[in-house]
Amino acid sequence: MQVKTIIIENRQGYSCNPLDAVKIKAEDVNFFYGKHHVLKGISLEILSNKVTAIIGPSGCGKSTFIRLFNRMYELVPNTILTGRIYLDNMDILGPCVDPTGIRRRIGMVFQKPNPFPKSIFKNISYGLEVNGIKNKGFIEERVVESLKKAALWDEVKDRLYDSALKLSGGQQQRLCIARCLAVRPEVILFDEPCASLDPISTRKIEELILELRKDYTIVVVTHNMQQAARISDYTGFFLLGELIEYDKTEVIFKAPKDKRTEDYITGRFG
Amino acid sequence: MKKDITEIIGFSFISLCMFVTILFLLTIIYFIGINGIKVISWKFLTQQPTNAMTGGGVAPAILGTLYLTLGAIIFSFPLGVICAIYLNEYTPKSYIMNIIRLSINNLAGVPSVVFGLFGLAVFVKYLGFGVSILSGSLTLGILVLPVIISASQEALMAVPHSLREASLALGATKWQTIKKIVLPSALPGILTGIILSIGRVAGETAPILFTAAAFYLKGYPKSIFSQVMALPYHIYALMTEGAHPEQQTAIAYGCALILLCLILFMSIVAIFIRHRQRSHYHAS
Numbered sequence: 001m002q003v004k005t006i007i008i009e010n011r012q013g014y015s016c017n018p019l020d021a022v023k024i025k026a027e028d029v030n031f032f033y034g035k036h037h038v039l040k041g042i043s044l045e046i047l048s049n050k051v052t053a054i055i056g057p058s059g060c061g062k063s064t065f066i067r068l069f070n071r072m073y074e075l076v077p078n079t080i081l082t083g084r085i086y087l088d089n090m091d092i093l094g095p096c097v098d099p100t101g102i103r104r105r106i107g108m109v110f111q112k113p114n115p116f117p118k119s120i121f122k123n124i125s126y127g128l129e130v131n132g133i134k135n136k137g138f139i140e141e142r143v144v145e146s147l148k149k150a151a152l153w154d155e156v157k158d159r160l161y162d163s164a165l166k167l168s169g170g171q172q173q174r175l176c177i178a179r180c181l182a183v184r185p186e187v188i189l190f191d192e193p194c195a196s197l198d199p200i201s202t203r204k205i206e207e208l209i210l211e212l213r214k215d216y217t218i219v220v221v222t223h224n225m226q227q228a229a230r231i232s233d234y235t236g237f238f239l240l241g242e243l244i245e246y247d248k249t250e251v252i253f254k255a256p257k258d259k260r261t262e263d264y265i266t267g268r269f270g
Numbered sequence: 271m272k273k274d275i276t277e278i279i280g281f282s283f284i285s286l287c288m289f290v291t292i293l294f295l296l297t298i299i300y301f302i303g304i305n306g307i308k309v310i311s312w313k314f315l316t317q318q319p320t321n322a323m324t325g326g327g328v329a330p331a332i333l334g335t336l337y338l339t340l341g342a343i344i345f346s347f348p349l350g351v352i353c354a355i356y357l358n359e360y361t362p363k364s365y366i367m368n369i370i371r372l373s374i375n376n377l378a379g380v381p382s383v384v385f386g387l388f389g390l391a392v393f394v395k396y397l398g399f400g401v402s403i404l405s406g407s408l409t410l411g412i413l414v415l416p417v418i419i420s421a422s423q424e425a426l427m428a429v430p431h432s433l434r435e436a437s438l439a440l441g442a443t444k445w446q447t448i449k450k451i452v453l454p455s456a457l458p459g460i461l462t463g464i465i466l467s468i469g470r471v472a473g474e475t476a477p478i479l480f481t482a483a484a485f486y487l488k489g490y491p492k493s494i495f496s497q498v499m500a501l502p503y504h505i506y507a508l509m510t511e512g513a514h515p516e517q518q519t520a521i522a523y524g525c526a527l528i529l530l531c532l533i534l535f536m537s538i539v540a541i542f543i544r545h546r547q548r549s550h551y552h553a554s
Contacts, residue, residue, distance in 0.1 A: 072435065077363070104440075112432060129450075130442035131440075179440065
């Protein structure tokens with residue numbers, strides 16, 4: 001409770017940048033798949049209403065890292081996690097914390113568009129239904145609102161009851177974003193959201209992410225460095241399970257402090 | 271040139287094998303059809319047997335087979351699907367799980383007459399259901415459980431992991447995910463398993479031999495505790511007992527034809543349901 005007050009004071013203190021509050025905080029996180037040490041002592045703070053990009057070569061643990069935030073790592077057996085992760089000062093790894101509650105507050109968009117084999121409408125109303133909302137008018141309103149926010153409304157408004165599988169890859173990914181928005185999360189995790197999309201769809205998703213920053217805290221995992229430079233405020237560079245450097249995006253790309261970061265962003269490896 | 275010849279020989283051989291297989295199938299259908307059609311008439315389908323099985327119809331046997339099949343499916347469909355959900359969704363992949371899976375697959379290899387004896391001991395004698403539709407249905411149900419479980423498991427496994435993740439990431443619970451996403455996606459595959467088991471159940475003789483079937487009964491079964499006549503057993507009885515082999519053989523072919531058509535009919539119904547389900551699911 002006390003910490004929360006401090007944050008509010010902080011907001012008042014930095015009036016030019018009032019939302020510089022910590023949304024998610026990881027403290028000395030270690031993660032193992034069996035005996036494989038995937039994440040090594042990661043500590044990092046993700047700021048509210050910012051886009052934070054996590055970059056690094058394949059297999060560096062960046063996707064695994066964001067999957068800790070919404071406790072999706074629990075789906076994989078044989079893992080060990082140490083350290084603490086806080087969402088607004090609540091320890092989300094605590095034994096009494098219900099993961100479904102966390103997942104309502106921290107939404108996720110996956111690498112490959114994964115719409116349900118249902119209608120466009122049903123795809124979006126699903127998240128509301130499983131959360132116990134039955135009021136049809138409310139659901140309808142929220143579906144329309146979410147589709148508009150995800151910049152998909154104009155393309156699908158005449159065929160809401162068609163199968164979502166008939167949409168193009170880029171549209172499907174925006175549908176997945178709309179589906180995520182419908183639940184009104186506070187944080188949205190993007191796990192390489194453009195990895196399977198063409199450049200035009202990628203641009204649309206990137207514009208959308210920048211737009212969403214106003215209302216949400218966003219974490220984007222990407223191995224596309226240009227993308228990180230284009231859309232993020234903060235960037236963390238992961239290498240072999242370690243957080244090498246974490247700073248404002250312009251610092252990481254213009255004046256990285258670590259040699260390895262520089263080598264990676266200048267394309268010497270990766 | 272030499273390669274071409276090998277190709278031709280190889281392809282001819284493969285075609286021949288295919289042809290022989292189809293030939294067998296067609297011969298069976300033709301043979302049963304040609305012999306069976308002679309006795310098929312409206313009377314044959316709707317009346318009771320008369321004159322010590324040499325006249326009249328086989329309606330009670332048709333009805334009996336329908337009852338037994340239906341009973342077996344009603345029993346084994348929910349049980350099998352729930353088992354498959356348990357095995358596939360709720361149990362971690364461990365050593366013991368592998369043993370359970372292996373046992374279920376082995377259950378499929380147990381001879382049907384052994385199931386018949388089991389049914390006699392447990393349902394007929396121990397539980398006191400007597401020789402009845404209930405005992406026969408339960409025995410047949412156990413017989414096809416492995417088929418239904420493995421088909422359902424395969425169908426569940428075929429549901430992409432990404433759909434489960436999407437559902438869970440929205441804050442759905444595991445059961446909500448299974449009920450609303452996984453099961454609807456797997457249903458067409460599960461129904462395929464049911465189609466397979468219908469064919470299996472309707473044609474089995476040995477499991478109902480001691481548990482349900484009677485050679486001749488006056489009238490139709492009155493409750494699930496009644497004995498029934500059934501087509502496969504009727505064929506067996508006609509060919510092994512009685513004093514008028516010629517007439518009985520003709521009737522047996524008639525029964526065989528009806529049995530084939532019945533299985534075909536039930537499969538078509540199941541395929542129809544599956545198709546409707548599939549299109550409904552993907553388009554609405």
